[in-house]
Amino acid sequence: MNADALRGHMDALLLAVLEREPLHGYAIIEALRERSGGALDVPTGTVYPALRRLERAGYLASEWAVTGGRRRRTYRLTGDGRAALAGERSAWRSFTNVIGSVLDPLR
Amino acid sequence: MNADALRGHMDALLLAVLEREPLHGYAIIEALRERSGGALDVPTGTVYPALRRLERAGYLASEWAVTGGRRRRTYRLTGDGRAALAGERSAWRSFTNVIGSVLDPLR
């Protein structure tokens, strides 16, 4: 998966994976890998800064937890985050329509 | 249309729009706008450098022409460019599948 192609869609991916349940960073990476059938293997240097960015934006909230001697910062969607996710989904649909209309124009 | 979302897909758009016939830069911008129903309005500062990049890569070839007192650099797809376009289309399909699988997972 080309890194440039992902650009601008990472927020949508992160919000989507947190829709059902709160998760910590490492688990988010695994969830993305599973949901994508192994195609998405997002490096930590991408995910952790992005999560902080989304928290700063008010779309996520986090809290620390310790489980089995391991510290985790668990993120959950805020109300604004749910709204943002809806916007991202809508933007994704129009994005694919637009690019698709150029790549595979009606004959 | 968010600029970041476009990143990594511009090459595919440019190659696709040149598939049928050679075009010069300004006409390419218009073609993208038409094909996308007005959604794509790519600035010249994006298109001209991108076209040069694609020519350097061997996917496009260009030649100057003067029409009605106006100089135009007309680009056409090379053989390598056609192959690259096929690759871009395939990459686009898998890209949308991957992102889609995360955004709208099977219930």
Added chain:
DNA sequence: TTCTATATGTAGGCTGTCTATATGTAGACA
């Protein structure tokens, strides 16, 4: 004890898209 998996985080690099600017012609319109 060593290795792997788990877990978080930062610094700095890379690169493609953008804004802003520069240059110039043709044709319409006043």
Added chain:
DNA sequence: TGTCTACATATAGACAGCCTACATATAGAA
């Protein structure tokens, strides 16, 4: 004649997000 818009190409520099590489640390298996 002068001005405005459309046509047409091009570059410099800003910006931002994703990346690699590295640092740190615990748990459990081998």
